[in-house]
Amino acid sequence: MRLTFTAFLFLFHIISFAQDRVTISGFVREQGSQEQLPGVNVYINNTPYGAVTNTYGFYSLTVPATDSATVSFSFVGYEKQERRVTLRRDMELNIFLPTITQLEEVVVSARKQEDYVSRTVQMSKVEIPIQQLKKIPAFFGEKDVLRILQLMPGVQKGTEGQTGLYVRGGGPDQNLIVLDDAVVYNANHLFGFFSIFNSDALRSVELTKGGFPARYGGRLSSVLEMNMKEGSKDKLHGEGGIGLISSRLTLEGPISKGKSSFLISGRRTYIDVLAAPLIARQQRGEDSQVKPGYYFYDLNAKMNYDLGSKDKLYISGYFGRDKFHANEKSSTSETRAGLEWGNATATIRWNHVLNQKLFVNTSFIFSNFKFGVSSYSKELNSDGSLDDEFSLEYDSRIRDLGVKTDFDFYPSSKHSVRFGGQATFHKFVPSALAIAGTFIDNPIERSVKPVYSLETGLYIEDTWQALDALKINAGIRMSTFQTDVKTYVRPEPRLAAALRLAENLSFKASYARMNQYVHLLSNTGLGLPTDLWVPTTARVAPQQSEQLAVGFAKDLDRPALTITLEGYYKKMSNILNYKEGSSFLSINGENANELSWEDNVTSGKGWSYGGEFLVQKKTGRFSGWVGYTLSWTYWKFPELNFGKTFFPRYDRRHDLSVVGIYELGKRVTLSATWVYGTGNALTLPVSSYRAATDNFTTRPNGDGKPVVSWFGPRVSEYGQKNSYRAEPFHRMDIAVQFRKKKKRHERTWEFGVYNAYNRRNPFFYNIEEDIVIMPNVTPATPVATYKLKRYSLFPVLPYFSYNFKF
Amino acid sequence: MFSRQLILLFLTLVLAACESLVTDIDQSKLPQVDSKLVVQCFISPQSTRTNVVVTESIPLFAEPDYLKGGVIRNAIVKLSDGAKEVVVPFDTASQLYSIDKSLFTISAGKTYSLSVTDGVRSVKATCTVPANEIRAATYEIDSSYSGPITNRDTSLTVKMTWYDIAQETNYYRVRASIDLEYSVPDGTTPENFKEKRIRNRFNFNWDDTIGRNDFRNDVNLDGASFNSPIGRVNLPVGTSYDFGNGNSFYIYPKSKIVSVTMEIYNADEHYFKYHRSLQTRGDSDNPFIEPSLIYTNIDGGLGCFASYNSGQVIYRPK
Known part of the structure; x- marks a missing residue:
């Protein structure tokens, strides 16, 4: 309370100082579609005064009054606009930026103002220009934002092909993934090989790895903020593509011209249809016929209304489902297994300009994730009568209802203040299970009572130009989490500073403390939907991290390069993991009714440190980047590896990505990526032995004399946990795009090759036993030998896709 | 569990057409270890005998050796309570090293040490018998x-x-x-x-x-x-x-x-951790699940030397 009061005093103080100043504010939009543009640089020429538009394209700049000034608006991919104005009184200035046409984009080599990373206080942030994303080679031609993010330093992939993000030693569950303000719990399609984000529907993608501003909270390692396009306000536009495994279509246009617009985007796979004949061929002539099938689809929709110059309303939603089923039928048995999961989100956002210096957005948010397994099996006797029957239904759900209000306040040209709050009601049903069958004593009907909890966050942050060369973002977030018996209150201080050392060179440092109140339990390391989301409870404390990062940012003009070098140290506590040998569904016997997931987890700590280097060229005929990460991650859990420190599976010493895009002409684009990463840390058995348990039994032998005998299973000696390094991972992808403008639309053919030099990267390893007869030994003696086999997933894979736009 | 079948099914689909995606890893790149002595011994004041199992581990990625892996018969097994030390003799009938209570007593609260050598390899371990005995209420x-x-x-x-x-x-x-x-x-x-x-x-x-x-x-x-x-x-x-x-x-x-x-x-920590790790080792054939390690407190070897104090209640129907 005292803090809030002080903050208000501070704001008041600033306002009262700003009397001989005027404020210029307004919205920046794209010409034509009238899409609002975030991140546009707004500045007064030949002065130090500048601002950046917020997520909704709003800016506000308070400057000393003057008779004549030139205001510039610039943004990558758009023509720069300048306006001469008289600044004697507060004014509103709304601007439309025309897009640079394809032809000009190739020729343009001048550096744009907003691209100077050295001038912002935020560090450890990665932005993916959607246009660039569409030119980079993709797995099966499916352009995926998460895969592109994996090419950035500090962001690592897990296993081959997976879209999970491992940011600075954190797991994929430690990323706050936000789509139009709604938290997305499971970002995976097809067991993690695709993400749920359809890039056609996205306007912006931003990943923050450290130095988190106070407005973000709830996860330890990163914030991935995505915003959907609003929908064009001038006329109907469409975009779509036909690929090898899926097709997609996006339509956008005005509902009432200039006032409201819509966007709708859909995608569905058809590998199930393509694979069906292959599977049938494999099983020809067998008694038992297996029919597996799999597909996913997703839908994005958005509508927006202009309710006058001060109010705007956005309604957006996402809905996606993955469905997998396998039915097996033979003359004596029948098995049906199904798996289904998906997210649904909905957001209503209301923008309101309270006055020229104060902008407010209020969002009502719904998010839902559901995962279900069903299984049924039946065995028949030879006479056709029923022998055994078994059915299992399992599902796990999480549902959020939330409200969020954010204020952007621009008291003076030196301060930009944000404050607000958020409250989310979570409802978790971690697992509901029903089992029935002929060989089960009592049907199990285990519906874990839903867990309700309330997560809130209140924050205030100020970006302050303290000195000409020093910019600071200081803030605090009060996060709370209320379970039915316990309330956690955790303050989270945040601080970031940028010190300009020379023209276009700055030194940055940041500190952030984060808390995570929802946890993902995963025992596969794959992005399987079986991973279970669970809340903080009285027994399971929130995860917490502290991160310190320092770095340099340098912008060069010729060539137009951005170079960043960062180092970080991150400490994580109370991170959760399954106990060794536990899994999401362990159902054996009668005590299953009493099992709670809390008994299956163990908490520990981790720490990670490393350095990241990035050289990036965003504009020009040749663009792309080189990113390198050197890092170490350690875990220590009292109940894992017998309490000794170990490397988690995805600890990665070296990670290198090279991305290049070359515009050969206005119709042809060439692109290539190359990635290299240290192998995963795995646990490999090194020897085997009989492990006698304390179950010695005494039985009489042939003479009636009691003899003690013992029994022990054959087990493996593993050495230290994760002490074996898998082979390094490397791969090159290439693509070429041919664009052509037709009468009514533009089409692009894309041909590409994934894993161009057919590197067999490890997906997993398996040990196989082989029994051989000992040579030169009589009598013939069999002996077991063991081989380690590497399983790779994707050989060289050519692909093509056809895309169109109108 | 279900997820494993799922992965396998998916992999079968993917791998069906391309056998060559499976590659043998060269023997020279695999971890090489020596065979270790494996010792298991669980002592308690209530047991009539103290038994010691002595075997050895078989390195997985070495040249196969059919003579390896069985019971070690020629080891010298010594048990000591700090004051008294005995050599535990080998019993050919049970293939165990075994000694009667009357020759070496196990007492609650005392610390014992065990050493085993086969002439080449030597291992040792200690444990303390829990002092209290507990019975079912x-x-x-x-x-x-x-x-x-x-x-x-x-x-x-x-x-x-x-x-x-x-x-x-x-x-x-x-x-x-x-x-x-x-x-x-x-x-x-x-x-x-x-x-x-x-x-x-x-x-x-x-x-x-x-x-x-x-x-x-x-x-x-x-x-x-x-x-x-x-x-x-x-x-x-x-x-x-x-x-x-x-x-x-x-x-x-x-x-x-x-x-x-x-x-x-009422067991000691070694007893509990060893047996629990054997119990939970479960699903280790799933390549995506982190295998659980088997606990050992044998210095230089594998296995377990642990103790417990047992409290009995006997029900006899009338």
Whole structure:
């Protein structure tokens, strides 16, 4: 309370100082579609005064009054606009930026103002220009934002092909993934090989790895903020593509011209249809016929209304489902297994300009994730009568209802203040299970009572130009989490500073403390939907991290390069993991009714440190980047590896990505990526032995004399946990795009090759036993030998896709 | 579990067309280790003998050696309580190193050390016998009728409760056994076929329980009351014999409980961790699940040297 009061005093103080100043504010939009543009640089020429538009394209700049000034608006991919104005009184200035046409984009080599990373206080942030994303080679031609993010330093992939993000030693569950303000719990399609984000529907993608501003909270390692396009306000536009495994279509246009617009985007796979004949061929002539099938689809929709110059309303939603089923039928048995999961989100956002210096957005948010397994099996006797029957239904759900209000306040040209709050009601049903069958004593009907909890966050942050060369973002977030018996209150201080050392060179440092109140339990390391989301409870404390990062940012003009070098140290506590040998569904016997997931987890700590280097060229005929990460991650859990420190599976010493895009002409684009990463840390058995348990039994032998005998299973000696390094991972992808403008639309053919030099990267390893007869030994003696086999997933894979736009 | 089948099915789809995606890793790139001595010994003041199992591990990625991996017969096994040291002799009948209580006593609260050498390799370990003995405060013996539809059995179940020893870290294991008198057939021809009464001891089985385990510790539960899971033992079933020509016999077991022995082990940490790690090793054939490591406290080798103090309650029907 005292803090809030002080903050208000501070704001008041600033306002009262700003009397001989005027404020210029307004919205920046794209010409034509009238899409609002975030991140546009707004500045007064030949002065130090500048601002950046917020997520909704709003800016506000308070400057000393003057008779004549030139205001510039610039943004990558758009023509720069300048306006001469008289600044004697507060004014509103709304601007439309025309897009640079394809032809000009190739020729343009001048550096744009907003691209100077050295001038912002935020560090450890990665932005993916959607246009660039569409030119980079993709797995099966499916352009995926998460895969592109994996090419950035500090962001690592897990296993081959997976879209999970491992940011600075954190797991994929430690990323706050936000789509139009709604938290997305499971970002995976097809067991993690695709993400749920359809890039056609996205306007912006931003990943923050450290130095988190106070407005973000709830996860330890990163914030991935995505915003959907609003929908064009001038006329109907469409975009779509036909690929090898899926097709997609996006339509956008005005509902009432200039006032409201819509966007709708859909995608569905058809590998199930393509694979069906292959599977049938494999099983020809067998008694038992297996029919597996799999597909996913997703839908994005958005509508927006202009309710006058001060109010705007956005309604957006996402809905996606993955469905997998396998039915097996033979003359004596029948098995049906199904798996289904998906997210649904909905957001209503209301923008309101309270006055020229104060902008407010209020969002009502719904998010839902559901995962279900069903299984049924039946065995028949030879006479056709029923022998055994078994059915299992399992599902796990999480549902959020939330409200969020954010204020952007621009008291003076030196301060930009944000404050607000958020409250989310979570409802978790971690697992509901029903089992029935002929060989089960009592049907199990285990519906874990839903867990309700309330997560809130209140924050205030100020970006302050303290000195000409020093910019600071200081803030605090009060996060709370209320379970039915316990309330956690955790303050989270945040601080970031940028010190300009020379023209276009700055030194940055940041500190952030984060808390995570929802946890993902995963025992596969794959992005399987079986991973279970669970809340903080009285027994399971929130995860917490502290991160310190320092770095340099340098912008060069010729060539137009951005170079960043960062180092970080991150400490994580109370991170959760399954106990060794536990899994999401362990159902054996009668005590299953009493099992709670809390008994299956163990908490520990981790720490990670490393350095990241990035050289990036965003504009020009040749663009792309080189990113390198050197890092170490350690875990220590009292109940894992017998309490000794170990490397988690995805600890990665070296990670290198090279991305290049070359515009050969206005119709042809060439692109290539190359990635290299240290192998995963795995646990490999090194020897085997009989492990006698304390179950010695005494039985009489042939003479009636009691003899003690013992029994022990054959087990493996593993050495230290994760002490074996898998082979390094490397791969090159290439693509070429041919664009052509037709009468009514533009089409692009894309041909590409994934894993161009057919590197067999490890997906997993398996040990196989082989029994051989000992040579030169009589009598013939069999002996077991063991081989380690590497399983790779994707050989060289050519692909093509056809895309169109109108 | 389900996820594994899922992955395998998916992989089969993907891998079906491309066998070559599986590659043997060259032997030289695999971790090479030496064979180690494996020693298991569990001591308690209540046991009549102290037994030591000595075997060796077989390196997985070495040249196969069929002579490796069996019981080591020529080891020198020494047991000491700090004041007295004995050499534990090898018993060829049981293939164990074994010594009687009368020759070497195990006492509650004392620390023991064990050393084993086969001339080339030497290992050692120590453990301290928990000082306190604990008995079941209450118990419940019941019978139940269950099993697959075609093969129902009568089984006997047992449950116990006990109170944790406050102010110390405790590890428990529950065990129970039944001494049963029942009938079995004797004889091989219709002429000499008869019913015979015998006595046998059966251990109750706790394996088909989860959540609660027969191995427990008192983390967060200091001084609390503990419930055992349900222990179960199937009673013998009747058997029929048909020698042809109408000579058929049916032997009903007519089981009679002589006694039920219920034990609570107040075990040391090594005992608990070793057995728990064996129990949870479970799903290790899934390449995506982190395998669980088997606990060892044998310095230089593998296996376990651990102790417990057992408290018994015996039920004898009147």
